[in-house]
Amino acid sequence: MAKLDGDYDLDVKRHYRVEAGQDDDYGRVNYRVLTNNGSGFGFYEDKPDAENFQMAVSHRSFESVGEKVERPRDAAQDKAYPAKWIDAKNGDIVLECQNGDIYLKAHNIFMEANGVKDTMDGDISMKANQSITIDSPDIRITGSNLRLTARYSFTISAKVVGGIVAGLLSMTSSADFGASVPLEKITTLKKALEAE
DSSP, X not given: OXXXXXXXXXXXXXXXXXXXXXXXXXXXXXXEEEETTSOEEEEXXXXXXXXXXXXXXXXXXXXXXXXXXXXXXXXXXXXXXXXXXXXXXXXXXXXXXXXXXXXXXXXXOOOOOOOOGGGTOOOOOOOOSSOOOOOOSOOOOOOSOOOOOOSSOOXXXXXXXXXXXXXXXXXXXXXXXXXXXXXXXXXXXXXXXXXX
C-alpha cells in the first residue's frame, strides 16, 4: 500500500534520486528512480492495490532478449518459442509513433483476431492515407463474402493467364444500370446447386 501523507522515502545521489510516498500526476509514488536529465521509471498507485508502471526516457529505449532461446526452424507452423511476451489480461495494447514509422520484421508474421462474433469482435482493420501494397509470389484471399469497391477506377490484370469463375456471374456497366439477371435464372441455378 501507499505510504501515509508526509511519510516519504527520498534518497538523493549525485546523478539520480529514488523516491516513494509522494503524490504525482500518475498517482501515489510507490517507487521511482529519476535521473538528472529527466529520465526515469516508477510504480504508481492510482487506486488501492492497483499499480501502474511508467517509464520515460529523453532519447532511445533499446532491449535485447532471446540470445539463448533455442528455436528450431522445422516449419513455419511450429509452436511459438517466446523471447518477448506481452500478456494483457484485460484492456488494449496501443503502439503509437507520433512522428515516425513502425517496422515489423520476422521470418514469419501471424495476425489473428479471435474475438467472438456475438460481441462484434474478431475483425482486422487496415487504413492508409496513401496506399497499401501487398507484394508476394503467392497471394490467397479466402472468405464467405468478398467485396472489392473502387470509388474511382479499378483494373484486374494478368500477364499470362486470367479467369473469373462463378456459379452466377452478373456484370453491369453504367450505361445500363437497369440490367439485372432474371429471378427465374437465379432460382434455376439455386435448385441445380442444391441437387448436387
